Amino acid sequence: MTVAYWEEEIETLPRVGLESVQLSRLKNLVARVYKTVKPYRVKMDAAGVKPEDIKTLADLAKLPFTVKEDLRDNYPFGLFTVPLDEVVRVHASSGTTGKPTVVGYTAKDIKTWSNVMARALCCAGATKNDMVHNAYGYGLFTGGLGAHYGIERLGATAIPVSGGNSKRQITIMKDFGSTVLLSTPSYALNLADSMDAMGIDPKSLSLRIGIFGAEPWSENMRDEVERKLNLKATDIYGLSEVMGPGVAQECLHTERGMHISEDHFLPEIIDPDTGEVLPPGEKGELVFTTLTKEAFPIIRYRTKDISRLFYEPCACGRTLVRMEKITGRTDDMLIIRGVNVFPSQVEHVLMGVDGVEPHYQIVVDRDGNLDTMEVQVEVSEGFFSDEIRKLENLNKYIQMEIKDLLGVTCKVKLVEPKTIQRSEGKAQRVIDNRRI
C-alpha cells in the first residue's frame, strides 16, 4: 500500500529540519505572547525569563507552565493575543468548576486547524473520495466543527450528523454509503449494537476507517470495534486548549502511537510532581506549546494526560513524533461519554443547592457501551423532607443542574448519611467501575 501524505514535505522532514522550524516559530511565539498578554508577561517576569533567553528548543523548559486554572482566572478572553474583532470563532469546554474554559480562533487559526485535521484524516487513510460520517457533537465542543472543517479541507464529503439518534445514524450510513466514521469509541460500539438490533450486517455497509477519540480506549476495545464494525479503527487526539481534534493521529501502523503535528504543537513529557522534563520514551504528563496559533496560543500547557513520546522513525515514513495512547490522568478528571467531568463541578452544583452538604460520590459504570454516571448524595437534615414529592423534585433539580453545567445526563440517588465510604477521614469521591 502506498502511503498518502497530506503535506509530505513537513510530515517527512528530517528531524533536524523540523526542529529548526519549531525553534524559529517558538521564538516568534514567545516574543509575541510576552508582548501582548499580560498574564504571561507577569509569569515570565516572576520566573526571571525573557523572550531572548529562548535560544534552543531545550530553553523551552525555562518557561513557566500554563494550567487550566490560568484559563479560568482569565475567563473568558484574557489570554487572547489579538483584539476580538480578529477572532472569528470561540469554543468552550468544561472548566474544573462553574466557569467553562474558552478558546478563540482567528481566520488563520481555523485554516491551520482545518489543515492539521485534514492531515489527520489522511494519516488514517481517508481521501477526498470518502464519505465521512462525523458523529462528534457539533457546538461549543471542538470535536464536531473541528473535524468538519478538516473533512471539507481534505475534499471529502462531510456528513455533519453530530451525536445521538443511533437508528438515524445507521440509516444514513447505509443510504449515503458512509466510508469513514468519526465518533467516540464507546459510541462506535453503541452503533454496532444498534446495527445488530436493527438486523443490519456491518459488512453490508461501506465503512472502512474509524477515527475515534475524545475518550481513553484500550487495544481490546480497538479489536472489538474493528470486529463489530468491520473497519480499521484509529485513535485521534486533541484538546480545545491546544486546538481541538487533529493535534495527533495514528497512522495505519496503529501499534506505534499517534503522530503529533509537531510543526504546530510542540510536545514535552514532564514529571507531574517535579515539573522536570523527562527523556524521550519515559512516561509522564504531556505538555503542549502551540507554535502557530494566533488568537489563543498557549505555552507549556499541562494536559494532565499521561503518555510517552517516541522519536524513532515510523514505518509510514513520517518523522513526526508519536505519542502513546493516553494511559491515564494526573488529576481526577473523568471522561463520561466523551465529556470531561471533574468531581469539583459536581460539588459546585451540590453546594448551590440549599441545605445540601457536599457528601457525595460519583459512581461511573458502563452499561453496554455507554458510560453511566450516578451521583449519590447523602440526605442531610438540611434538605430532608417527609414528603416524597419534595425529595423527588430536589433529585430532579440536581440532575438538571448537573446536565446544565456539565452537559452530561446522570442519575441522582439520595442515600442515607455516612453511606459514602470515607477512607482515612477523606471521602472517596469517585468510583469508576468501567473496565476500559
Next chain:
Amino acid sequence: MLVEQIAVFLENKSGRLAEITAVLAENGVNIRALSVADTADFGILRLIVDKVEKAKEVLKANGFTVGKTDVIAVEVDDKTGGLARVLQCIKEASINVEYMYAFVNKTGENAVLIFRFEKMEEAITMLQNGGFTIISREQICAL
C-alpha cells in the same frame, strides 16, 4: 392542635426498618402509628410516637436523617363513612392532602386519622367548623 410526627429517610436496603424499630424499642419509645412512603430508590418512614424528642435523639445518634413535621390528628367513629366525611370537608375548601394514614385506638371504637395538608392552618379551621374532633399532642401520647 398540631401533633408532631417523626420522619426518617430510608434507603431501600434490607433491614433498615428493623434497625429503626429496634433502636426505638431499646430506648423505650412506643410507636402509636406509622406509614412508609416509598419510591424505587428510597422511602420515608413516618412515625407517631409517645416520646418525640427521645425518638429523634436516639435515631440521630444511630446515624439516621430525622425530621420533625407537624401533622393533624382527627378522631372519627370507627364507622362507615368516617374518613369520607373528613375528606369532603377538606375538599370544599380546595385543600390538598399531601399524605395521610390511620390507626384504630385501643378501645377499638374510634379511628385516628393522621393528615398532612398543603395548608395546615386553613385545614384546622375547616375541620373545627365542621365539628370534627382534633386530637392534641398530649392526648395522642396518652392514647
